[in-house]
Amino acid sequence: xxxxxxxxxxxxxxxxxxxxxxxxxxxxxxxxxxxxxxxxxxxxxxxxxxxxxxxxxxxxxxxxxxxxxxxxxxxxxxxxxxxxxxxxxxxxxxxxxxxxxxxxxxxxxxxxxxxxxxxxxxxxxxxxxxxxxxxxxxxxxxxxxxxxxxxxxxxxxxxxxxxxxxxxxxxxxxxxxxxxxxxxxxxxxxxxxxxxxxxxxxxxxxxxxxxxxxxxxxxxxxxxxxxxxxxxxxxxxxxxxxxxxxxxxxxxxxxxxxxxxxxxxxxxxxxx
Amino acid sequence: xxxxxxxxxxxxxxxxxxxxxxxxxxxxxxxxxxxxxxxxxxxxxxxxxxxxxxxxxxxxxxxxxxxxxxxxxxxxxxxxxxxxxxxxxxxxxxxxxxxxxxxxxxxxxxxxxxxxxxxxxxxxxxxxxxxxxxxxxxxxxxxxxxxxxxxxxxxxxxxxxxxxxxxxxxxxxxxxxxxxxxxxxxxxxxxxxxxxxxxxxxxx
Numbered sequence: 001x002x003x004x005x006x007x008x009x010x011x012x013x014x015x016x017x018x019x020x021x022x023x024x025x026x027x028x029x030x031x032x033x034x035x036x037x038x039x040x041x042x043x044x045x046x047x048x049x050x051x052x053x054x055x056x057x058x059x060x061x062x063x064x065x066x067x068x069x070x071x072x073x074x075x076x077x078x079x080x081x082x083x084x085x086x087x088x089x090x091x092x093x094x095x096x097x098x099x100x101x102x103x104x105x106x107x108x109x110x111x112x113x114x115x116x117x118x119x120x121x122x123x124x125x126x127x128x129x130x131x132x133x134x135x136x137x138x139x140x141x142x143x144x145x146x147x148x149x150x151x152x153x154x155x156x157x158x159x160x161x162x163x164x165x166x167x168x169x170x171x172x173x174x175x176x177x178x179x180x181x182x183x184x185x186x187x188x189x190x191x192x193x194x195x196x197x198x199x200x201x202x203x204x205x206x207x208x209x210x211x212x213x214x215x216x217x218x219x220x221x222x223x224x225x226x227x228x229x230x231x232x233x234x235x236x237x238x239x240x241x242x243x244x245x246x247x248x249x250x251x252x253x254x255x256x257x258x259x260x261x262x263x264x265x266x267x268x269x270x271x272x
Numbered sequence: 273x274x275x276x277x278x279x280x281x282x283x284x285x286x287x288x289x290x291x292x293x294x295x296x297x298x299x300x301x302x303x304x305x306x307x308x309x310x311x312x313x314x315x316x317x318x319x320x321x322x323x324x325x326x327x328x329x330x331x332x333x334x335x336x337x338x339x340x341x342x343x344x345x346x347x348x349x350x351x352x353x354x355x356x357x358x359x360x361x362x363x364x365x366x367x368x369x370x371x372x373x374x375x376x377x378x379x380x381x382x383x384x385x386x387x388x389x390x391x392x393x394x395x396x397x398x399x400x401x402x403x404x405x406x407x408x409x410x411x412x413x414x415x416x417x418x419x420x421x422x423x424x425x426x427x428x429x430x431x432x433x434x435x436x437x438x439x440x441x442x443x444x445x446x447x448x449x450x451x452x453x454x455x456x457x458x459x460x461x462x463x464x465x466x467x468x469x470x471x472x473x474x475x476x
Contacts, residue, residue: 186358186359186361187359188359189359189360189405190359190360190403190405190408193405193408194407194408197407197408216415216417217397217417219351219352219366219397219399219415220321220324220352220355221352221355221356221357221358221361221363221366221401222355222358222359222361222401224399224401224413224415225361225401225402225403225411225412225413226359226361226403226411227413228403228411228412228413229403229408229409229411232409232411233409247415249417249419250417250419250446250447251447252463255447
């Protein structure tokens with residue numbers, strides 16, 4: 001009898017853990033009626049990018065122009081960002097955005113990094129050309145969206161955050177809002193900080209909104225100090241900036257991503 | 273930093289003291305194969321984040337009954353020990369202290385035993401990084417954080433005499449490791465999965 005009780009207890013623990021696991025794995029789907037998809041082949045690197053567009057609920061009944069949120073690592077983030085944009089904009093009683101998710105055309109480490117330190121990096125400039133000359137014009141031609149710099153937002157995590165930081169530094173005309181989560185500022189001896197310094201005179205007086213997020217437990221000896229250096233640079237040198245920094249408690253690089261997406265969207269919708 | 277060093281030293285000494293204190297009470301002869309027993313099991317280990325953390329750990333385990341076990345697990349982790357300088361980022365210090373208590377079940381086998389315990393406790397992590405790039409402004413950040421720590425501890429013992437080999441694996445469940453359907457989301461906690469080896473001693 002005791003043996004049976006032991007096995008039943010063990011089985012109970014396994015079932016409980018399995019239920020928690022399945023609960024965690026649920027994929028939240030964004031309303032298919034508000035989702036548009038198309039693919040675009042880059043003229044610069046030849047890669048084919050799958051683009052998904054998440055529209056606000058009132059998109060078809062309103063004539064207003066919407067801001068566009070360009071999301072890197074789109075295949076992983078589209079549903080989460082679209083659903084939370086809808087929820088947070090509703091809670092803030094403000095207009096939602098059009099979410100534009102950019103899927104992978106080639107390896108992300110190629111597209112999101114500015115310089116070549118291995119055979120798998122350094123395609124950032126070509127990827128930026130694709131966004132600037134193909135994707136944004138397509139979005140602004142085919143959808144009812146705001147065509148000004150202030151109406152464009154870029155969101156990226158890790159190498160995606162690095163790419164966003166590079167765009168801020170080298171092509172500040174393109175986006176007015178930057179949601180940068182755990183950006184890999186350390187890449188290639190902090191090359192993005194050097195690019196920022198090089199272009200600071202042109203950028204420092206422009207209006208911009210920047211959210212910087214990271215996980216408190218990103219303690220692998222490369223993330224925190226460059227992140228802090230980037231934050232201090234923006235705080236100390238940029239005169240017309242709305243800037244926020246967030247460290248997600250007890251979370252590391254991947255674990256902090258979704259909580260920081262929520263914090264970033266909250267900051268954007270409250271401060272744009 | 274001095275305070276941190278003293279804290280770490282105190283922690284290691286407390287682990288050692290427990291071990292020696294218990295040893296005084298132990299007899300030199302081999303213990304009979306009874307289920308009621310108290311063991312002290314110091315060990316060393318790594319985390320599964322490419323083996324860059326070094327763990328100094330101890331498990332005190334009390335089997336009160338044929339099946340039931342109670343344990344106290346302590347660990348001091350020197351984090352990221354192999355990479356103190358990277359791309360002009362210097363790690364000044366980086367360590368964690370954990371103390372957990374738990375209960376679970378022990379399964380005896382011919383040449384040893386297997387124990388599964390649910391553990392809960394507290395974790396303290398402190399680290400400091402400095403960016404010292406010749407072309408950039410110097411920037412430094414220090415972080416210290418307490419967090420809950422709970423998870424599942426598996427402990428295997430090999431041998432029934434006074435001294436035995438011990439192997440442990442700790443699967444942390446805080447923060448909950450599965451963030452979504454993408455396997456990459458598990459990275460957060462899988463980094464902290466601990467593998468430990470040591471020599472245990474029966475003290476009662």
